[in-house]
Amino acid sequence: xxxxxxxxxxxxxxxxxxxxxxxxxxxxxxxxxxxxxxxxxxxxxxxxxxxxxxxxxxxxxxxxxxxxxxxxxxxxxxxxxxxxxxxxxxxxxxxxxxxxxxxxxxxxxxxxxxxxxxxxxxxxxxxxxxxxxxxxxxxxxxxxxxxxxxxxxx
Amino acid sequence: xxxxxxxxxxxxxxxxxxxxxxxxxxxxxxxxxxxxxxxxxxxxxxxxxxxxxxxxxxxxxxxxxxxxxxxxxxxxxxxxxxxxxxxxxxxxxxxxxxxxxxxxxxxxxxxxxxxxxxxxxxxxxxxxxxxxxxxxxxxxxxxxxxxxxxxxxxxxxxxxxxxxxxxxxxxxxxxxxxxxxxxxxxxxxxxxxxxxxxxxxxxxxxxxxxxxxxxxxxxxxxxxxxxxxx
Numbered sequence: 001x002x003x004x005x006x007x008x009x010x011x012x013x014x015x016x017x018x019x020x021x022x023x024x025x026x027x028x029x030x031x032x033x034x035x036x037x038x039x040x041x042x043x044x045x046x047x048x049x050x051x052x053x054x055x056x057x058x059x060x061x062x063x064x065x066x067x068x069x070x071x072x073x074x075x076x077x078x079x080x081x082x083x084x085x086x087x088x089x090x091x092x093x094x095x096x097x098x099x100x101x102x103x104x105x106x107x108x109x110x111x112x113x114x115x116x117x118x119x120x121x122x123x124x125x126x127x128x129x130x131x132x133x134x135x136x137x138x139x140x141x142x143x144x145x146x147x148x149x150x151x152x153x154x
Numbered sequence: 155x156x157x158x159x160x161x162x163x164x165x166x167x168x169x170x171x172x173x174x175x176x177x178x179x180x181x182x183x184x185x186x187x188x189x190x191x192x193x194x195x196x197x198x199x200x201x202x203x204x205x206x207x208x209x210x211x212x213x214x215x216x217x218x219x220x221x222x223x224x225x226x227x228x229x230x231x232x233x234x235x236x237x238x239x240x241x242x243x244x245x246x247x248x249x250x251x252x253x254x255x256x257x258x259x260x261x262x263x264x265x266x267x268x269x270x271x272x273x274x275x276x277x278x279x280x281x282x283x284x285x286x287x288x289x290x291x292x293x294x295x296x297x298x299x300x301x302x303x304x305x306x307x308x309x310x311x312x313x314x315x316x317x318x319x320x321x322x323x324x325x326x327x328x329x330x331x332x333x334x335x336x337x338x339x340x341x342x343x344x345x346x347x348x349x350x351x352x353x354x355x356x357x358x359x360x361x362x363x364x365x366x367x368x369x370x371x372x373x374x375x376x377x378x379x380x381x382x383x384x
Contacts, residue, residue: 027351034236034354042236049229080296084329085229088351 004146011137012149023130028090032150047131050089054124057082058117065113075113076105082120091127094120214242215358219365222288223247224254224305225327226297230350234292234327241358246288251300251308254291258309258322261286266316288322290361293344295328295335302326303342310343319375323368325360327352 001009018024035042057078064075083098097120104112138148221243225231231247238245248254264285291309295302306324313321326339329350336347346364348357 030351030353031233034233034240039236046229046232049232053227053229077296080330081227084296084350085227087329088230088233 003144004141007137007141007144008146008149011134011141014134014137015149018130018134022092023127024090025092026090027087027092031089044135046089047135050085050091051128053085054082054094054128058121058124061117061120065110065117070108070110070113072105072108072113076102079105079120091124093123094127097123213240216361217242219289219361220244220246220287221361222254222257222291224249224251224291224297224302225294226250227294230294233351237354237357238292241354243361246286250298251302251305254293254305255300255308255312257286257288258291259312261288261322262309262312262316262318262320265318265320290323290325290365292325292327292361294350295326295339296330302328303338303344306339306342306344321368323364325364 031043031046061075061078061082064071064078079098079101083095083102086094086098097116101113101116101120104116141148216238219242221238223231223234223238223245225234225247226249231249235245235247246257248257264287268285293302293306300308303326309322309324323346324344325346325348326336326344327348327350328335328339331349339347345368346360348360352360
């Protein structure tokens with residue numbers, strides 16, 4: 001098996017596993033369909049914006065929950081923003097944790113919020129790690145002379 | 155008045171709507187789980203939009219349209235702009251409700267001046283140059299100090315005060331899909347409620363349907379006024 005075929009198969013298998021594990025959903029596929037010759041780095045650009053924005057929001061949530069008098073409306077606002085951007089790039093598990101977290105904000109449940117913040121951080125760093133690996137595999141395939149397979153909608 | 159879920163369920167037959175540039179949309183009855191909910195003002199030709207849009211080249215279906223995108227988050231700005239441009243629309247991005255109001259103030263003022271000049275010159279068709287013009291606003295709901303609903307209320311008030319009869323189509327584009335938020339959006343004067351994230355074809359369908367519905371209502375209102383004046 002030549003290098004391109006091997007790398008291609010590796011990428012497809014890895015990509016499929018992310019969908020099967022529910023880490024990514026169809027929305028990520030829609031993002032890939034927005035990429036073309038005129039916007040060749042669209043997915044990477046959006047995902048990098050997502051990483052930057054998410055880390056800022058997670059930090060703000062952490063600081064807000066550390067206050068003497070927690071402003072649950074502010075926390076809920078940050079969680080809502082993180083949910084919005086996560087659902088827009090297809091980060092399904094992060095999106096789901098945000099939905100549950102938002103309920104704790106509405107209930108002004110501090111323990112629930114703190115617990116779910118940890119859960120949210122875990123899921124976020126997991127999807128970040130997975131996406132960075134996906135991009136590395138894509139880059140290896142391109143460097144070997146292959147092309148990134150078109151995403152098939154599920 | 156909202157079309158409501160009850161009306162959506164009882165709409166029984168598909169309708170074809172002939173739009174400008176020869177575009178056609180076929181509307182079919184949709185279940186209540188559809189994530190596009192139009193604000194219908196008693197217009198018999200308006201129906202909830204099914205995501206099965208037939209007979210339309212969705213690639214550039216928004217060609218020639220100018221959309222004001224109101225969105226505060228960088229990720230969503232990037233995706234929104236890309237989707238709209240891919241669909242052929244011109245896009246102007248503003249980052250909060252205040253900026254949306256400023257942009258619309260310029261447009262409403264320019265339209266107001268043109269209206270006055272036309273009245274003075276008995277209907278002559280003078281064009282105003284270099285005035286901003288938008289065909290539709292795609293409005294995020296949850297934003298900073300002035301959210302989408304508040305911005306919409308201000309825009310509707312400015313339109314009413316200008317007395318040109320214009321009412322720009324506004325779509326609430328939101329990830330907060332609750333009955334309360336939907337009600338607030340319609341009460342503030344928005345025309346359609348669209349769930350975020352939306353796929354291209356749903357976004358296109360919502361934009362085309364909202365513009366068509368508003369323009370149909372506008373021409374019905376003009377005809378009604380002409381009748382009253384007789």
